[in-house]
Amino acid sequence: MQKFTTVTGVAVPLRRSNVDTDQIIPAVYLKRVTRTGFEDALFAAWRQDPDFVINKKEYQGARVLIAGADFGIGSSREHAVWALRDYGFDVVLSPRFGDIFRGNSGKQGLLAGQISEADAETLWNLVEADPGIELTVDLVGKTVRVGDLTVNFEIDDYTRWRLLEGLDDIGLTLRDEARINEFEATRESWLPQTLPARSPESMY
Amino acid sequence: MTNVIPTSQRSSGTGLRTLAEKVWDKHLVTKGEDGTPDLIYIDLHLLHEVTSPQAFDGLRLAERTLRRPDLTIATEDHNTPTLDIDKPIADLTSRTQIETLRRNCAEYGVRLHSLGDIEQGIVHVVGPQLGLTQPGITVVCGDSHTSTHGAFGAMALGIGTSEVEHVMATQTLPLNPFKTMAITVNGTLRTGVTAKDIILAVIARIGTGGGAGYVLEYRGEAIRALSMEGRMTICNMSIEAGARAGMVAPDQTTYDYLEGRAHAPRGADWDAAVAYWQTLATDEGASYDAEVIIDANKLEPFVTWGTNPGQGVSLSGSVPNPADIVDANERSAAERALEYMDLEAGTPMKEIRVDTVFLGSCTNSRVEDLRAAAEIIKGKTIAAGLRMMVVPGSARVRIEAEAEGLDQIFLDFGAEWRFAGCSMCLGMNPDQLEPGERCASTSNRNFEGRQGKGGRTHLVSPLVAAATAIRGTLSSPWDLVQDGDQ
Ligand code: SF4
Numbered sequence: 168m169q170k171f172t173t174v175t176g177v178a179v180p181l182r183r184s185n186v187d188t189d190q191i192i193p194a195v196y197l198k199r200v201t202r203t204g205f206e207d208a209l210f211a212a213w214r215q216d217p218d219f220v221i222n223k224k225e226y227q228g229a230r231v232l233i234a235g236a237d238f239g240i241g242s243s244r245e246h247a248v249w250a251l252r253d254y255g256f257d258v259v260l261s262p263r264f265g266d267i268f269r270g271n272s273g274k275q276g277l278l279a280g281q282i283s284e285a286d287a288e289t290l291w292n293l294v295e296a297d298p299g300i301e302l303t304v305d306l307v308g309k310t311v312r313v314g315d316l317t318v319n320f321e322i323d324d325y326t327r328w329r330l331l332e333g334l335d336d337i338g339l340t341l342r343d344e345a346r347i348n349e350f351e352a353t354r355e356s357w358l359p360q361t362l363p364a365r366s367p368e369s370m371y
Numbered sequence: 372m373t374n375v376i377p378t379s380q381r382s383s384g385t386g387l388r389t390l391a392e393k394v395w396d397k398h399l400v401t402k403g404e405d406g407t408p409d410l411i412y413i414d415l416h417l418l419h420e421v422t423s424p425q426a427f428d429g430l431r432l433a434e435r436t437l438r439r440p441d442l443t444i445a446t447e448d449h450n451t452p453t454l455d456i457d458k459p460i461a462d463l464t465s466r467t468q469i470e471t472l473r474r475n476c477a478e479y480g481v482r483l484h485s486l487g488d489i490e491q492g493i494v495h496v497v498g499p500q501l502g503l504t505q506p507g508i509t510v511v512c513g514d515s516h517t518s519t520h521g522a523f524g525a526m527a528l529g530i531g532t533s534e535v536e537h538v539m540a541t542q543t544l545p546l547n548p549f550k551t552m553a554i555t556v557n558g559t560l561r562t563g564v565t566a567k568d569i570i571l572a573v574i575a576r577i578g579t580g581g582g583a584g585y586v587l588e589y590r591g592e593a594i595r596a597l598s599m600e601g602r603m604t605i606c607n608m609s610i611e612a613g614a615r616a617g618m619v620a621p622d623q624t625t626y627d628y629l630e631g632r633a634h635a636p637r638g639a640d641w642d643a644a645v646a647y648w649q650t651l652a653t654d655e656g657a658s659y660d661a662e663v664i665i666d667a668n669k670l671e672p673f674v675t676w677g678t679n680p681g682q683g684v685s686l687s688g689s690v691p692n693p694a695d696i697v698d699a700n701e702r703s704a705a706e707r708a709l710e711y712m713d714l715e716a717g718t719p720m721k722e723i724r725v726d727t728v729f730l731g732s733c734t735n736s737r738v739e740d741l742r743a744a745a746e747i748i749k750g751k752t753i754a755a756g757l758r759m760m761v762v763p764g765s766a767r768v769r770i771e772a773e774a775e776g777l778d779q780i781f782l783d784f785g786a787e788w789r790f791a792g793c794s795m796c797l798g799m800n801p802d803q804l805e806p807g808e809r810c811a812s813t814s815n816r817n818f819e820g821r822q823g824k825g826g827r828t829h830l831v832s833p834l835v836a837a838a839t840a841i842r843g844t845l846s847s848p849w850d851l852v853q854d855g856d857q
Contacts, residue, residue: 200424200471357640361444365633
């Protein structure tokens with residue numbers, strides 16, 4: 168996972184609250200067997216409407232999503248984060264997130280920053296007045312800058328640290344790899360092993 | 372739930388530990404600090420085609436390796452057909468998942484039991500059958516019914532796809548500590564009452580959320596008297612009470628089941644293993660965070676009437692009246708369930724007529740289950756218009772059953788005898804209910820649409836499944852005795 172410090176890019180104003188994971192990625196896309204390539208699945212139902220905000224040409228290549236409250240509620244599918252990442256988003260800002268979604272985001276390198284309702288409104292107005300304007304999200308200072316305006320966002324210290332270090336769950340565990348090696352060396356020899364395969368017929 | 376009584380205090384400080392705590396402590400790689408999870412070593416990782424593809428893909432993207440192929444094993448079960456298994460799988464999604472598993476296992480050196488292989492079958496039947504599931508180990512699988520393996524005194528946890536990837540890469544999992552709950556089943560089961568009835572009664576008592584955050588330990592006289600198959604049935608459904616896992620302390624029954632199995636320890640290793648296994652039982656005087664007590668003497672065959680496994684009642688009872696339910700959420704859930712199930716409050720359960728009987732799934736598809744059902748139906752004829760599907764849990768179970776002539780008993784009765792797999796337990800392969808079709812099923816989930824869109828499921832034991840197939844209405848072997856044709 169890449170280390171996260173600042174992101175500068177186009178922001179999409181998504182003036183909707185209670186966006187659940189089924190809207191972020193409809194269930195039909197969950198049948199795939201890959202971890203990537205979900206960009207077409209993001210907001211698939213809404214994107215059929217040419218006027219849906221993400222479809223506007225000013226917002227192409229966006230990296231920041233500014234959403235209403237309770238973004239990412241609903242079923243725990245990790246695909247919701249994958250779809251946002253694959254589409255190109257590095258940051259989602261919202262006044263409140265679904266808990267599981269927020270947890271999944273931190274693990275997949277997506278910054279879920281909490282902003283006040285008032286700041287969400289301010290940012291929406293700014294971006295809508297000048298579509299395609301770039302803003303800068305600074306994880307070190309926990310700020311969003313656009314033109315002369317700076318607003319703060321919240322993120323818990325642990326998730327912030329992980330994003331700054333670029334550690335996914337596995338990376339985090341592998342920092343203790345020496346401990347795992349030590350533990351493995353103490354395991355009893357008679358513990359089950361799947362290889363080499365034995366079958367009852369070949370036993371005796 | 373109110374029915375879960377918290378006991379005084381966990382035995383902290385006394386040095387006395389429960390089974391679950393012992394297994395956990397034994398696998399502690401690092402102890403979590405300041406609210407971070409413990410890192411737990413995983414002894415056995417089971418894979419199947421549904422939850423593994425993206426984990427393999429994640430591994431590949433991050434250029435990581437599979438740390439311990441020798442502690443990993445895969446089988447094909449959820450998507451596989453139970454007829455024409457030599458033909459290509461018709462459904463494209465299913466076929467893609469199976470083909471992806473085959474490719475991934477070849478690439479990463481994972482042992483795979485494919486359709487047609489003698490060890491192929493439901494992942495939770497295969498592990499114990501090979502002797503890989505052993506007391507005191509940690510087992511994970513990207514499947515909620517991994518709890519099955521707890522019957523051996525293993526800590527067996529169902530995990531999600533990203534955790535599957537984590538175990539692949541590190542052979543460990545960061546896990547939060549758990550609470551312990553004793554489910555003490557005293558007394559003796561009456562003839563005709565089985566392990567399935569115990570667990571359905573437990574879930575009806577504590578509710579589908581009653582076990583949340585807990586590892587359940589089943590203990591007491593009635594549990595000790597159960598075979599390994601019966602213990603697996605009970606542990607299998609722990610997840611339906613919301614629990615993280617279910618366990619039974621190993622004893623002579625466990626050792627007898629394991630001895631001589633392909634991957635069980637041998638010779639001096641066997642002795643060393645048994646010595647460890649004998650230390651696992653909960654210490655005398657150790658306490659649990661909660662306890663539930665069940666009287667086996669009073670249990671009757673149990674069936675579900677609703678759309679979650681907690682909505683169950685004794686077979687001699689009736690469909691409950693939602694108006695009698697105090698809790699508002701449960702009341703509206705019951706109302707919705709009755710509407711979906713097309714049942715009237717007050718209807719005696721025994722008057723409910725079914726279209727289909729399904730004998731199978733990781734809950735009840737082992738040889739013992741098939742044998743018990745076969746004994747009931749032997750020499751009888753299936754109820755007119757009813758269809759019965761018998762699906763062994765693994766290819767080896769099928770072969771064993773055939774060696775005993777069970778297949779012929781089922782076929783003579785008028786049932787279908789299928790190849791191994793998850794089959795009608797879930798609507799993911801060709802074996803599905805039609806909308807409105809009513810099924811007595813030995814599986815573990817009666818959710819709306821679980822066995823096919825619009826299908827209606829009553830969860831039952833293999834004995835009730837067999838008696839129902841004879842009479843056409845929900846029945847137990849007790850009813851056959853009353854019919855005078857035993
Ligand atoms: S039999 Fe049913 S519950 Fe068991 S693993 Fe298969 S689908 Fe899951």
